[in-house]
Amino acid sequence: MKAIVVTDQAEGTAGMKLVERPEPQAAINDVVVQVHASGFVGTELTWPSTWTDRLDRDRTPSIPGHELAGVVTALGYGTTGLSVGQIVFGLTDWYRDGTLAEFVAVEARNLAPLPGDVDFTVGASLPISGLTAWQGLFEHGRLRAGQSVIAHGAAGAVGSIVTQLAREAGAYVIGTGRAADRQAVLDFGAQEFVDLENDALEDVGGVDLVFDLIGGDIGKRSARLVRAGGTLVSIVGPSEARPADGLAVDFVVESDRVQLGEIVQRVRDGRLRTNIGTVSTLDDAVAAFNRTKRRKGKTIIRVRP
Secondary structure (H helix, E strand, O other): OEEEEEOOHHHHHHHOEEEEOOOOOOOOOEEEEEEEEEEOOOOHHHOHHHHEOOOOOEOOOEOOOOEEEEEEEEEOOOOOOOOOOOEEEEEOOOOOOOOOEOEEEEEHHHEEEOOOOOOHHHHHHOHHHHHHHHHHHHHHOOOOOOOEEEEOOOOOHHHHHHHHHHHHOOOEEEEEEOHHHHHHHHHOOOOEEEEOOOOOHHHHOOEEEEEEOOOHHHHHHHHOOEEEEEEEEEOOOOOOOOOOOOEEEEOOOOOOHHHHHHHHHHHHOOOOOOOEEEEEEOOOHHHHHOOOOOOOOEEEEEOOO
């Protein structure tokens, strides 16, 4: 099968290659999925799990990408809950070969059924962005109606879903980004926009929840805006500053079949729209990730036409 592999962490995306690899076999509780569309996160090549297994042993050449939509082609011994021919989407294990390939072996529990009226490209764009937003807001941030939220990077793949889910939940949403992102952020449902390059973040005042996708100085300044009893939620590692009278939570997204179902249902009924930017083929994937300028939205690799 065709697959994208990486072998050298120092080279980053420049070290990506399109090669022929053996098709994966389904282990116990696995399924093999014929990948139709795949998602990739730009930070993957900095993750230890891209390069080593759980025992810290080198596992290169490894296949990156951890989001997919496709069709189940084989079941491993003892696998239940899915069937051959079923259309699925989901999030694969960080420490195993990923989804920038024609086939992938993945634990069945990490996948959910993809409704037939949702395109494979849309399905592949949802797992990391959607689950990150859902878990950050509702599991870690304990968001409730009437609360206020700062959504950093609100025009991005994750931030745009944070904005939409928070707004749907009845929160007052303040989105941040660059000046050029203003209209996009407001279109995704934010009631206010803060230009992080030109506006004073502190003018926002106190909020109940900050969802930080940026870290660094913005993360530290954001901690001071969290009201008593509020939460700073981060996906960029432990915060350098903590709210004086609130919580600071950093987390790594996990696959969850029920949550995937909640997210895709919102896409189906129009309550949620995903933020897809570039769509490329597997043959053009290396060029897609070696981009020369900032791109909006999430890059998706369409593995099958």
